[in-house]
Amino acid sequence: MIPAAFDYVRASSVDDAIRLLGEHGDDAKLLAGGHSLIPMMKLRLAAPAMLIDITGIPQLDAIRVDGNRVTIGALTKHAALAASDALKKTAPALWDAANQLGDPQVRNRGTIGGASAHGDPSADYPAVLLALDATFTVVGKGGERKLRAGDFFREMFDTALGAGEVLTAIAFDAAPKSAYVKYHHPASHYAVVGAAAVLTLNGGSIATARVAIAGVGDSAFRAGGVESALAGVRGSDEAAVAAACAGTASGQDARSDTFASGAYRAAMADVFTARAVAQAASR
């Protein structure tokens, strides 16, 4: 399938990208790995008149660990995250997600920045980044803004990114007791349900929990009720964890498609959340 015609330009720096976005207005789109944008352009669900390729911008593709703080450049590829021992140690949930995302070729092209900016409700990272309570660095004409994950992800294919803005980095505190468990769609590989859990433990008991779900709602969401119910539960107590994880998707209008109904998705959210919690606790 052939996309509609467009012009193509490479940005040499973040400032350059912002300038180009300003020049071309709403008709322009940033192009990172292209693995959400190009499939949409091929189906003509998107038809930008100008693509600004940002993949040549230096220094946006690094994973940095400073003490307890992990910072990931927006252009870091899924494959780099999946292969990173530093990430496996500091935030295994994100490492899990990178390893289970798409397939090797997709991981070789797609970026964490693109996957976040796209706001796909079935994407994996948004749930993990919500559970990590990550901070997004966004740069625009007016300078830099920092947004928390809860404010960044809004609705289906909608984030807090402004039209002229570039996402440059995502940062979070190390969360060694974390996990992401995914129910793969058999055809697309996207998440039918994805559950991310970030815990702190006190002995064997859960002190604090942050839980977020992908695939079920119009956007990834935090399961606040489950988070409080998990406090004090022993991570190894399967029945107690399962009981605390009941009703993960309450208040959500769970999506349905040809593979899974909303009711089934909601039920699976509970099951996969319990598994993510158990796995995070055992790490």
Next chain:
Amino acid sequence: MEYRNGKIGVKGDPSKSMTTAEAGFMAFMGDNLPPGLEPGMDATRRFEPPNFVFPFGTHVCVVEVDAKTGQVEFVKYLAVDDCGRLLNPMIVEGQVHGGIAQGLSQAMFEEVVYDGDGQLLTGTLMDYAIPHAEQVPHYDLDHTVTATTVNPLGIKGVGEAGTIGSTPAVANAVMDALAPFGVVHIDMPLKPEKLWTAMHAKNGRAR
């Protein structure tokens, strides 16, 4: 005429010869043929066997069904087929492998879904599930050889053996797994949600 040194030639006259390719080309182009001779170089023979051949076999599948999700995992797959004499065992096995994948995919994954207006909802490989390497098991194969008498080679068909055996083997294995829940039939494809719903409808609770 005789065939010598890779060429077709006139017997006793070494100066008159041409390669098979040249002869074929000449016969095919037909512009330098003696009068009355039609172009082309074809021969057709027909053979009508006195009866059908009857390949047969047994396929055994072992699955595990996750009671909490309805997801199915293949534990083991065995197939013993009889297609008479195996002319090229490697190709025979390849046919069976491919057939098993196709048949198990019909049992588990593949479904054409239309909405109420007749709009196809599973029109791309993002929705229509064809299994990947990770979604199918390793297949253990063996053969018995019962040569047919209805053709001189003793051969029987094998192209469809895998597809015929695997669909019921997989579906029956899943139904066997669900027997403790009192489930006896679910329409294919056996998508996890259907299994989960059936298990929970009979049992009323998740285990």
Next chain:
Amino acid sequence: MQIDLTVNGKRASLDAEPRLLLVHALRDVIGLTGTHVGCDTSSCGACTVLLDGVSVKSCTVFAVQASGHEVTTIEGIGTADELHPMQEAFWSSHGLQCGYCTTGMIVSAVDLLKRNPDPSDEQIRAGLEGNLCRCTGYENIVKSVRVAAKAMREHAPLHSVRDLMPIHPPAEEPPPSGEGIIIPALEKALT
């Protein structure tokens, strides 16, 4: 727009619209038709090539994005005179039937072995998650990759297509002689 690629070690310059997909540049402009197109949704992997040494789906990359970069297609993986061990293994282990998925499958498998020279069967299956095959049920594809991995680890000698498949009788073999095949029509034509 000017696009400068290095394809299988050779420079290829083209003037094309930015919307030209890499797979179409390779097949329709450069004429390398070993890379296939099997879907519209980036799902099948038939179009897999190496871009700067890593596997990518060339239907999901614009040619202009690859400008200034190196592309390796199946034609650059091995030659008829020196087959890549992966090509030989797919041949010897019957890793293909219709062959449509094969070129992408081989390129993906080559990339997989770069990262993991001694993969388990599970790792092979996971490494080929981006490639669909409708014919083989994957059994012999997994076997082919296993066989190639072993050959590569042991630095087994490379073979040519001719070594594996002597289509024409070798020159030293005496040609069939004697009465030979009589073709009456041809006899008439020659005399």
